[in-house]
Amino acid sequence: MGATAEQYLQQLDAGRRPDLPESTAGTLRLDVRDEGSTDHWYLTISDQQVRVARSTEDADLVVGADRWVFDRMVNGELHPGAAMLRNELTVQGNMRLLMLLRRVFAGPSDARHPRELGQSAMDARASGRTGTDPREELS
The missing domain is CATH 3.30.1050.10 (SCP2 sterol-binding domain)
Incomplete structure (x- = not known):
């Protein structure tokens, strides 16, 4: 807790x-x-x-x-x-x-701002990643 x-x-x-x-x-x-x-x-x-x-x-x-x-x-x-x-x-x-x-x-403690999650999803799409979880760390 x-x-x-x-x-x-x-x-x-x-x-x-x-x-x-x-x-x-x-x-x-x-x-x-x-x-x-x-x-x-x-x-x-x-x-x-x-x-x-x-x-x-x-x-x-x-x-x-x-x-x-x-x-x-x-x-x-x-x-x-x-x-x-x-x-x-x-x-x-x-x-x-x-x-x-x-x-x-x-x-x-593990919360992330919605804009950060959205940006991660956009970055993943732009790099051609196939993962659907926008919280995945980008390499």
Whole structure:
């Protein structure tokens, strides 16, 4: 298993995140429930940066779920939208910020950007390779 949500949030770098839209700004509070207690994580997103604090302050979006749900989202095993539709998490506030969690969390360690996969497929066709798997390494 990969990192837990707590481990990931504790080490989340406050540097620039080019994968976040430049024009997006807002605050998210993650209410992580575990065995009768709740941990609160407060994320401030602006200028393609994410700052993390521990706070119960009001936020533009409040997301609540059991610890295992956040752990799976951090590791790219669960999409926030799918979790919401299955009632595995609750949301209150600005819903457009919910999709930012997918970009804030790291995702699977072996994930590749769709453009990279597409480029690999195009390169394979151009070189006359017959393999159908665009993830194959090019020689």
